[in-house]
Amino acid sequence: MSDPTAGLPPRYLRTPEAARFLGLSGRTLEKHRTYGTGPIYRKLGGRVVYALEDLKAWVDRGAKKSTSDPGIGTVLPAKRHAPIPYAGKERR
Numbered sequence: 317m318s319d320p321t322a323g324l325p326p327r328y329l330r331t332p333e334a335a336r337f338l339g340l341s342g343r344t345l346e347k348h349r350t351y352g353t354g355p356i357y358r359k360l361g362g363r364v365v366y367a368l369e370d371l372k373a374w375v376d377r378g379a380k381k382s383t384s385d386p387g388i389g390t391v392l393p394a395k396r397h398a399p400i401p402y403a404g405k406e407r408r
Contacts, residue, residue, distance in 0.1 A: 328358070328365040337371055347394035354394070 334355075335342040348354025349364070355374035357366050378391035 327368045329368065329371070331364055331366075334366040334371055337368075338375065344394050351392075351394060351396055353392040 329337060331345055332342050335345040338345065338355075345354060349357060355366055356370040357364050359365075374391065377389035378387065380387040
């Protein structure tokens, strides 16, 4: 089956549209953006937009076949996570 969007220019959604597409609230998507746990986004001037293919890729990262399937990745919750250590050295 072919992709119906093949050959079309990329489609960008603003935060409310992207949230509806994902089945999330706009506020949850904003939190994901703040904490770096959400889909890739772009800034066009002061506007935040999401490409459809980036939203699909983010959702696909959480795809699993069963509860024991480790999957290909993890979609983290929209909250602050522990920082990654800086090459084993303390930061000043």
